[in-house]
Amino acid sequence: MAVVTPRVFVSHLAGIAVFDPNGDQVGRVRDLVAMLRVRGRPPRLLGLVVEVVSRRRIFLPMTRVTGVESGQVITTGVVNMRRFEQRASETLVLGELLDRRVSLVETGEEATVLDIGISQLPARRDWEIDKVFVRKGKGGALRNRFLRREAPPSKGGGRRAGETLTVEWSAVTGFSLEEHGQGAENLLATFEQLRPADLASALHHLTPKRRGEVAAALDDDRLADVLEELPEDDRVEIMGKLQEERAADVLEAMDPDDAADLLSELPEDEKERLLGLMRPDDAADVRRLMAYEERTAGGLMTTEPIVLRPDATIADALARVRDPDLSPSLAAQVYVCRPPDETPTGKYLGLVHFQRLLRDPPFTLVSSVADTDLPPLPPGTPLNEVTSYLATYNMVAAPVVDESGSLLGAVTVDDVLDHLLPDDWREAEMHGPPGAAADREGEPDDGR
The missing domain is CATH 1.25.60.10 (MgtE N-terminal domain-like)
Structure with a gap:
């Protein structure tokens, strides 16, 4: 069995990969599920919320976790793929405990929770929350996050305002109360x-x-x-x-x-x-x-494609394409138009694909290499014809031009896909397929 880290802070678990014993990735950790207990007893950690490849979220019991090390979680080979549904008695550690305002039992001072420490109980697979990393005071969260240290007392016997410190779970109160104005x-x-x-x-x-x-x-x-x-x-x-x-x-x-x-x-x-x-x-x-x-093409298009004048060079075009804020589909080609450069532009002359920009010298004018034969789309073109256009010409974006010859915008393949998929595809992707949330009666024990 892999050696288990004695204590892990949950900020280090968020987003890390989960692997089965064969080394195949199951998904990534998105949260942890705990059950709060009375009289200051450390909460029991029930399991992990893991997002699998389909972006469905499943529950992975801690009893099936065999290792937490080197930025990864190792599990047994048995994983229940039913969609995770939070129960009334359960608390999400990242979603509901971080940034919570609590009080220090010893002094009564207010503090903000910056991180949570979990540890495995000796000779068992059970885990519990045993440490809380907090920042004293009423201010916002520490900007230099997750720099954990045990803070020494000041000369006056107390601790400095705004100081960060790691304390036992029992040393703070306030987790059981509904939080108002919780930060994020x-x-x-x-x-x-x-x-x-x-x-x-x-x-x-x-x-x-x-x-x-x-x-x-x-x-x-x-x-x-x-x-x-x-x-x-x-x-x-x-x-x-x-x-x-x-x-x-x-x-x-x-x-x-x-x-x-x-x-x-x-x-x-x-x-x-x-x-x-x-x-x-x-x-x-x-x-x-x-x-x-x-x-239609007009309803689908973006009004912010890369527009260049005929006297611009390939070097100018490559500089525009490098913009990291551009989506890959918009950066795939530039559109050559007479002034004005903002849509609706002057007369549309043609387009230059990114691959062509890489084949010619930087000082070459874009107007000399523009594809002028590819017909643009009128704004009223219906979705099915836009789809056929992109497929026919192997394009990831298409120019939309009005009757006067002005470029109005560009339709990108990602926007077309958004409208080809079912209206509820985002909900289905986040929730999993129908029936994934079926009643858990008869399921194997999930540790909850």
């Missing part, structure tokens, strides 16, 4: 390396209250990316909890087509208020997209 900084710290789609999945599985707190703690750009990956109900719920000025800022940070999709899900009066709070240029782009039918 340390929960976000455990998930800061997640892709937007994975963070969206994490948000989806939080309680509505906690989801709102985490959304409020994200910066505008990160929240914008996450909203683009969430199911419709979650997006509307989160937007409804944001102050209108903040909601408008987040909409400005979103891709215009995604912002238009989100606004279309809101009541008409709320939609107009938010558009009125947005910057005029951003609001104009969104209004233009909302004027087209949803399942």
